[in-house]
Amino acid sequence: MLNEILSLAHGFFGLVFLMAFSGIIVWLKRADKKDINNIKTASIIMLAITLFLFITGVSAYAIYRAPGGAREYIKASDTPWVHTILMELKEFTGFYVLVLTFVLTYMVFYFKEQIIINNKLRKMMITLLIIIMIWTLITFAFGAYITKVKPI
Amino acid sequence: MNNGRAASIIISSGITLISIGILNILAEASENIKSFLTLNQSVGPYSGKILFGILIGVLMWLIINPNLKNKNVNLDKVFNFLIIALLLATLFVFTPFIELIL
Numbered sequence: 555m556l557n558e559i560l561s562l563a564h565g566f567f568g569l570v571f572l573m574a575f576s577g578i579i580v581w582l583k584r585a586d587k588k589d590i591n592n593i594k595t596a597s598i599i600m601l602a603i604t605l606f607l608f609i610t611g612v613s614a615y616a617i618y619r620a621p622g623g624a625r626e627y628i629k630a631s632d633t634p635w636v637h638t639i640l641m642e643l644k645e646f647t648g649f650y651v652l653v654l655t656f657v658l659t660y661m662v663f664y665f666k667e668q669i670i671i672n673n674k675l676r677k678m679m680i681t682l683l684i685i686i687m688i689w690t691l692i693t694f695a696f697g698a699y700i701t702k703v704k705p706i
Numbered sequence: 707m708n709n710g711r712a713a714s715i716i717i718s719s720g721i722t723l724i725s726i727g728i729l730n731i732l733a734e735a736s737e738n739i740k741s742f743l744t745l746n747q748s749v750g751p752y753s754g755k756i757l758f759g760i761l762i763g764v765l766m767w768l769i770i771n772p773n774l775k776n777k778n779v780n781l782d783k784v785f786n787f788l789i790i791a792l793l794l795a796t797l798f799v800f801t802p803f804i805e806l807i808l
Contacts, residue, residue, distance in 0.1 A: 616748040638801050645752055646730070646799040650723055650792060657719050657788065664712045678785055685789065689796075 557617060557706055564610050567603045568694060574599040575687055582680050587667050597659040600686075604655045611648050617706045624704040636703050644696040647689050654686045710774035713784045717770055720791030722763030727798025729755040734804050 574596040581589035581596075618624045618641075628637040661679065662669060669679050733740040733751045743754025797803050 612749060612752075615752065619748065619750060642801050643796070643799055646726065647796065649726070649756055650795060653719050653722055654788075654792070657716055660715050661712055664715075665707075665709075668707065675781075678781070682785075685792070689792075 557614075560610055560614055561701070561706070564607060564614065567606055568690075571600055571603040571607070571690070574603070575683060575690075579680065579683055582670070582676055582683070585670050585676065587670050590667050590670060593669070594662055597655075597662045601655050601659045604652045608648060608652050611645075614706055615645060624700075624706050627704045628700075631703075633703065636700055640696045641700055644693050644700070647696075648693045651686055651689050651693060654682065654689065658682050658686065708776055708778050709781050710777040710779055711771065713779045713781060714767055714771040714774045716781075716784050716788050718763045718767035720788040721766045722759050723788075723791045723795035724798075725762040726755050726759035727795035729758055730799050731804055731807070735808055 577596045578593055578600070581593050625637055625641070628634060628641075658679070661675075661682075665672075665675060669675050729739075729743065733743050733755065740751045743751040743758070745757060746753040
């Protein structure tokens with residue numbers, strides 16, 4: 555039961571993360587100084603969710619690694635690469651997203667309106683957001699595939 | 707507005723990423739390092755890789771920040787460093803690459 559709740563919360567907050575990401579991209583593209591408070595709020599939401607997803611992810615990883623768990627099953631199956639490549643990569647890309655989101659949030663609060671006024675800085679923020687999204691999608695996609703092969 | 711403080715955060719974050727990647731390779735190369743990094747049995751060496759990666763990043767920030775905080779640096783170069791660090795860190799946790807170099 556706890557595992558199902560953990561998986562559900564993990565997926566739900568992943569969706570909220572995507573919504574906050576979309577909001578920041580739109581507000582940065584619109585380049586209106588009035589949107590800075592929305593960007594600050596959305597970046598804090600992204601950071602909090604990434605931290606939450608990392609913590610629940612580590613809890614899920616402990617269940618995955620437990621004796622008789624999904625890891626043993628996958629490694630003994632005819633698709634051990636699901637663990638050796640996908641899971642090994644996913645466990646780190648998830649944390650990398652947390653580090654990058656921390657950088658994003660710090661820059662939003664440090665540069666404030668400058669991230670909207672300064673075109674160079676604005677483009678840098680958009681690039682960082684796109685990179686965060688690519689690494690997030692890698693993490694989500696691998697997670698979904700691993701769960702499809704063997705749920706925790 | 708000085709951007710040195712932001713630059714020091716970006717650089718130390720990049721160093722955290724690379725450190726984690728290097729710790730992962732070291733753990734695969736040596737059983738002693740792997741067991742040293744196993745701070746928590748249920749999570750395995752992943753616990754040490756993340757914790758020590760963060761500690762290295764914080765340590766680097768403590769060294770870099772006092773030198774950069776009142777300066778204006780080329781943020782483009784600093785940002786490029788972060789992207790390169792991310793790519794290297796991702797490569798260093800990609801199992802086929804590790805098998806290739808070990």
